Amino acid sequence: MRYGALGLGGVAGGAAAVYYALRQTSSWAAATTATDVFKNDAPRGVLWERWRERGWAREGRHYLKLGRNVQCRLCPNQCLLEPEDRGRCRDRVNKEGTLYTLAYGNACAFHTDPIEKKPLYHFLPATPVFSFAASGCGFRCLNCQNWDISQRKPEETKDPRGDPIRLRPELMPTLTLEDVGRLSLFPEDVVAMCQATGIPSVAYTYSEPSVWFEYMIDTARLARAKGIKNVWVTCGYIQEEPLLELCQYLDAANVDLKSFDPDVYGKLNSGKLEPILETLRTLKREGVWFEVTNLVVPTYTDSLAMIHRMCQWLVDELGPDYPLHFSRFHPAHKLTHLPPTPVDVLVEARAIARQVGLRYVYLGNVLGVEDAGTTFCPGCRHPVIQRYVYHVTRLNLEGSACAECGTPIAGVWEGPRAAG
Numbered sequence: 111m112r113y114g115a116l117g118l119g120g121v122a123g124g125a126a127a128v129y130y131a132l133r134q135t136s137s138w139a140a141a142t143t144a145t146d147v148f149k150n151d152a153p154r155g156v157l158w159e160r161w162r163e164r165g166w167a168r169e170g171r172h173y174l175k176l177g178r179n180v181q182c183r184l185c186p187n188q189c190l191l192e193p194e195d196r197g198r199c200r201d202r203v204n205k206e207g208t209l210y211t212l213a214y215g216n217a218c219a220f221h222t223d224p225i226e227k228k229p230l231y232h233f234l235p236a237t238p239v240f241s242f243a244a245s246g247c248g249f250r251c252l253n254c255q256n257w258d259i260s261q262r263k264p265e266e267t268k269d270p271r272g273d274p275i276r277l278r279p280e281l282m283p284t285l286t287l288e289d290v291g292r293l294s295l296f297p298e299d300v301v302a303m304c305q306a307t308g309i310p311s312v313a314y315t316y317s318e319p320s321v322w323f324e325y326m327i328d329t330a331r332l333a334r335a336k337g338i339k340n341v342w343v344t345c346g347y348i349q350e351e352p353l354l355e356l357c358q359y360l361d362a363a364n365v366d367l368k369s370f371d372p373d374v375y376g377k378l379n380s381g382k383l384e385p386i387l388e389t390l391r392t393l394k395r396e397g398v399w400f401e402v403t404n405l406v407v408p409t410y411t412d413s414l415a416m417i418h419r420m421c422q423w424l425v426d427e428l429g430p431d432y433p434l435h436f437s438r439f440h441p442a443h444k445l446t447h448l449p450p451t452p453v454d455v456l457v458e459a460r461a462i463a464r465q466v467g468l469r470y471v472y473l474g475n476v477l478g479v480e481d482a483g484t485t486f487c488p489g490c491r492h493p494v495i496q497r498y499v500y501h502v503t504r505l506n507l508e509g510s511a512c513a514e515c516g517t518p519i520a521g522v523w524e525g526p527r528a529a530g
């Protein structure tokens with residue numbers, strides 16, 4: 111039996127802030143070399159028993175039984191798993207012909223963030239959002255900022271030994287590192303944390319929440335029933351059936367549109383472009399508010415011609431009102447040899463987006479551009495929301511309209527529903 115070596119990645123201060131990210135200090139590199147499913151890699155013996163006792167292993171949804179084999183139908187990878195195999199995302203295994211998620215209730219990172227950090231600029235501005243993740247992702251982005259949880263197995267981020275412990279608000283001041291490794295955060299615990307602290311929304315974020323679908327959707331369903339809103343921060347790589355199920359409970363999403371070139375998606379992300387475009391179409395059709403993020407990575411996604419094509423597609427297919435966030439790349443993971451994105455490239459990308467007709471375009475991870483986070487009224491051009499980094503510095507809205515001229519501003523501006 112092997113457990114990850116656990117270390118506390120960071121603890122953020124602040125009244126409502128709770129953040130723990132568990133990081134393993136060795137052997138991740140070997141684990142990230144797989145390009146397909148992980149053969150014969152499911153947890154076994156005592157480790158498997160303890161995982162089940164903790165409630166961290168649950169039967170998955172959206173899969174096919176094929177005799178003793180299973181096919182996961184959650185994301186377009188559609189992993190075909192023989193007994194004891196583990197899916198490409200690291201979260202899902204075949205045990206005796208049944209697909210299990212290993213990620214249920216075992217959050218490896220949680221934090222209270224400003225909603226602007228997701229980024230969502232047109233959704234309940236200046237409110238906090240309780241944000242959490244389990245490990246895992248179906249992509250292999252060379253530039254991943256959160257590779258230390260996205261490219262890890264659940265068993266590398268959590269430790270099922272010792273007494274079980276569940277997160278409760280009153281435990282926060284006394285939690286030790288050891289407690290955090292053993293900690294469970296089940297859907298009812300997430301909702302209780304929000305209710306105790308008055309936080310209006312939950313975000314499924316940091317890694318790729320689609321691959322811990324069961325954990326996300328059970329939490330979302332419960333949160334919705336209690337009047338708490340649900341935010342999905344995602345690469346958008348999900349099959350239509352689970353997405354439609356999820357849309358019933360979603361209030362907002364931020365989708366990473368990583369580039370507009372299938373070859374670049376293959377090289378940079380080990381993914382595909384078309385499923386992401388389909389996700390955006392579905393979100394629109396289902397009436398879920400969403401914003402799009404495009405990270406501009408030098409030499410990979412900084413072609414202005416490609417950015418032009420992407421912006422044109424967004425306007426033509428989705429209309430001018432969904433915000434687009436161009437995000438500045440900073441060297442990370444396997445792309446530490448590249449420089450940060452030059453700011454003038456971002457400014458030029460923003461000009462292209464505006465020129466093709468997008469009404470709300472922002473620059474993220476960038477300092478020194480005064481209006482990088484400003485929402486301008488499409489009617490009178492006055493600023494209606496001004497921001498500095500993740501903080502709203504001026505709000506000039508009357509309800510959902512510009513306070514200067516009354517032009518409606520697209521977004522979700524009202525507060526959370528009353529608790530049911």
Ligand code: SF4
Binds near residue numbers: 185189
């Ligand atoms: S979620 Fe995607 S990567 Fe994970 S097992 Fe299912 S199909 Fe494979």
